[in-house]
Amino acid sequence: MTNQQSQQTPVTVETVDDLAKLVNYSLMDTLNSDPDATSNGVDHAPRQVFSGHYVPVKPTPIETPEYVAHSNSFFAELGFADSMAQFADFMSLFSGDLSNVPEPMSKVGWACGYALSIFGTEYIQQCPFRTGNGYGDGRAVSVLEAVINDKRWEMQLKGGGRTPYCRGADGRAVLRSSVREFLAQEHMHALGVPTSRSLSLYVSKTETVQRPWYSEGSNAQDPDQMITEAVAISTRVAPSFIRVGQLELFGRRARKQEHPQAMAELEQLMLHLVDREYADVIDQQLTNEEKVLLLAREFRSRLTSLIANWIRVGYCQGNFNSDNCAAGGFTLDYGPFGFCDVFNPQYQPWTGGGQHFAFLNQGVAAERNFLMFCSALSPLLMSKPDYLEQLQQLVNGFSAEMEAKMEQMWAAKLGLSTFDTALFNELETLMLQTPVDYTLFFRELSSLPDDIGPLTKSFYRDLSQAPKGFEQRWSAWLTQWQSLLGSASDTNKKPRSRDEIASQMKLVNPKYTLREWLLVPAYQQASVGNYSLVRELQDVMTQPYAEQSQDVEDKYYRIKASEFFGVGGCSHLSCSS
Numbered sequence: 001m002t003n004q005q006s007q008q009t010p011v012t013v014e015t016v017d018d019l020a021k022l023v024n025y026s027l028m029d030t031l032n033s034d035p036d037a038t039s040n041g042v043d044h045a046p047r048q049v050f051s052g053h054y055v056p057v058k059p060t061p062i063e064t065p066e067y068v069a070h071s072n073s074f075f076a077e078l079g080f081a082d083s084m085a086q087f088a089d090f091m092s093l094f095s096g097d098l099s100n101v102p103e104p105m106s107k108v109g110w111a112c113g114y115a116l117s118i119f120g121t122e123y124i125q126q127c128p129f130r131t132g133n134g135y136g137d138g139r140a141v142s143v144l145e146a147v148i149n150d151k152r153w154e155m156q157l158k159g160g161g162r163t164p165y166c167r168g169a170d171g172r173a174v175l176r177s178s179v180r181e182f183l184a185q186e187h188m189h190a191l192g193v194p195t196s197r198s199l200s201l202y203v204s205k206t207e208t209v210q211r212p213w214y215s216e217g218s219n220a221q222d223p224d225q226m227i228t229e230a231v232a233i234s235t236r237v238a239p240s241f242i243r244v245g246q247l248e249l250f251g252r253r254a255r256k257q258e259h260p261q262a263m264a265e266l267e268q269l270m271l272h273l274v275d276r277e278y279a280d281v282i283d284q285q286l287t288n289e290e291k292v293l294l295l296a297r298e299f300r301s302r303l304t305s306l307i308a309n310w311i312r313v314g315y316c317q318g319n320f321n322s323d324n325c326a327a328g329g330f331t332l333d334y335g336p337f338g339f340c341d342v343f344n345p346q347y348q349p350w351t352g353g354g355q356h357f358a359f360l361n362q363g364v365a366a367e368r369n370f371l372m373f374c375s376a377l378s379p380l381l382m383s384k385p386d387y388l389e390q391l392q393q394l395v396n397g398f399s400a401e402m403e404a405k406m407e408q409m410w411a412a413k414l415g416l417s418t419f420d421t422a423l424f425n426e427l428e429t430l431m432l433q434t435p436v437d438y439t440l441f442f443r444e445l446s447s448l449p450d451d452i453g454p455l456t457k458s459f460y461r462d463l464s465q466a467p468k469g470f471e472q473r474w475s476a477w478l479t480q481w482q483s484l485l486g487s488a489s490d491t492n493k494k495p496r497s498r499d500e501i502a503s504q505m506k507l508v509n510p511k512y513t514l515r516e517w518l519l520v521p522a523y524q525q526a527s528v529g530n531y532s533l534v535r536e537l538q539d540v541m542t543q544p545y546a547e548q549s550q551d552v553e554d555k556y557y558r559i560k561a562s563e564f565f566g567v568g569g570c571s572h573l574s575c576s577s
Contacts, residue, residue, distance in 0.1 A: 011148055015089075019146065022147055023106075026145060027053070027154070027272070032054075033053075034051065034052035035052060037056050040056075041058030043056065044164075046134060049133055053272075055164055056108045056110055060171065061096035062204040064206045065092075065204060066205050068175075068201040068531050069182060069200070069531065071186055074199060075199075094143075109143040111140065111142070111163040111165060113135060114246040115322070116132070117322040117372050118322075119357075127167075128168065134167060138162075138165045138169055141157050143155055154237065154241055155235055157235055159178060170209055173233065175203050178203070181236070182538075190543065192309070193310065193331060194305075194309070194329060196326070198236060202232060204232065207230070208228045217567060219567060220568050221568070221574065223574055238328065238330065240273070240276035240277055242277070243322070243323050243325060246327070248372050250262070251378070273295070276328070278294075289381055289383075292387070293387060297394055301329075305329075306330065307406075309409075310331070312412075316349055317331070319333075319350055320357050320369065335350075335575075336349050336575070338573075339515050340439070341515055341559070342437060343432065344359065344435075345360035345432075346358045349573055367398045367399060374395050413508055415502075415505045426480075430474055434466055434470065435461065437459075439511075440458035440559060443510070446502055452475060457559075460560075511545060512541060512556050520569065520570055522534045540556055
């Protein structure tokens with residue numbers, strides 16, 4: 001069947017048997033299994049993995065799974081029938097039980113190893129073996145790869161049980177963190193930010209684990225109690241789950257010649273990444289050295305665009321290590337993430353993250369991850385010094401490309417065709433010293449107010465409490481901005497009307513973002529079996545740019561209440577569980 005024909009007649013998947021017909025395990029079929037692994041996937045104790053791209057692992061199903069939610073929009077995109085999310089065999093598969101899957105589905109999943117680098121420095125001491133050979137998917141188990149309507153998707157269970165990389169942990173995710181990740185992926189996709197996708201979320205009605213967490217109203221930085229929480233499995237989906245940290249692991253092994261196949265395995269992984277994530281832009285006929293350079297250039301472009309998108313919507317990853325950086329250039333691993341309430345360049349939701357991963361430092365963190373990406377691939381270019389020099393030039397040019405993407409983004413948020421440095425610098429000062437709610441401010445600005453009145457809806461402090469003269473400075477800034485709106489159009493284009501500018505700004509500046517204080521009651525209610533707020537949030541946050549009902553606006557379009565500031569698990573997180 002040609003691509004044109006298959007696009008005209010999209011696949012409809014109504015049963016797990018239908019899904020089984022679409023499986024295609026490119027990773028397990030083309031890459032190397034760990035030679036020390038068991039063939040049946042019963043491989044759940046922590047151990048060193050010295051070679052091979054993956055370890056066959058049988059996930060550990062959660063007990064008595066119960067349906068919580070699924071992504072209606074992603075089901076529709078895949079051609080899945082909505083009803084399938086609550087079919088017993090679908091629930092079994094995506095809650096970790098592969099024992100009865102139909103052929104040719106595999107009864108064994110897989111987990112992958114990777115290196116850990118934090119802000120451009122590789123760490124091995126957290127590895128229980130002090131070698132770096134124990135890092136990897138500690139509780140993430142991929143169970144399926146399928147080609148659906150000409151797109152390849154990998155489906156991975158978060159909380160699927162122990163793997164050789166679990167480092168002594170239990171391999172489980174709890175409902176709290178699973179709700180956060182499920183809703184965040186749904187929201188980010190709706191915001192237009194490249195991301196892994198949510199498929200389904202199931203919780204165990206009987207299985208629980210102990211986790212450190214905050215007592216109610218606690219202002220502690222770290223959890224102050226142990227609590228019992230229900231385990232859950234969310235399924236996330238992406239073209240691949242190859243991380244920068246994976247390339248680092250194989251780059252290190254090749255550089256140090258840790259085993260006879262080390263260089264070949266690095267090359268295989270690079271080619272697999274190209275096939276999975278960049279096949280549309282990298283010609284298969286190119287030499288491997290040419291592919292490396294083009295891969296680095298394309299990844300740099302995707303990564304800089306991703307960070308600009310994160311800043312645009314007020315998102316902070318919190319823990320942007322290389323192992324949390326998808327080599328495909330999308331958002332991956334929603335651990336201690338957060339969306340800005342008060343605008344603060346140093347906003348950091350994770351207490352263990354440090355300011356190097358703070359909100360407006362994410363571009364620098366991305367640059368360090370890009371450096372590690374290029375360093376990992378450099379052994380493949382050792383015979384071509386001129387290619388190594390070109391790779392270094394790509395590294396050197398990262399900050400300039402990042403700055404250009406950021407300026408384009410800020411201009412779009414302000415409705416301008418070109419970035420104005422002086423205007424932006426004054427705005428940043430005003431936003432910091434007033435201070436303002438990041439989401440509400442830019443959304444109110446998108447209606448092109450003639451005075452600062454509408455903007456005060458986003459202010460966390462009355463202007464009478466701001467430094468002297470601030471109201472006049474706001475008014476002067478607004479006047480200057482309004483004048484630039486009318487003059488910033490390309491001279492070769494027809495000037496935009498105010499309505500056109502406002503409409504475009506409202507497609508850039510969301511009305512709703514997924515604040516932590518909105519998530520807390522949703523997962524608290526879910527913990528006692530009430531999933532209505534999870535589903536309500538899913539509905540609201542998958543329409544983040546839309547003008548929704550007055551009830552929705554009253555509930556979700558407001559600044560953070562004073563009682564939520566400084567509260568553990570609401571204003572900050574020390575772990576994601």
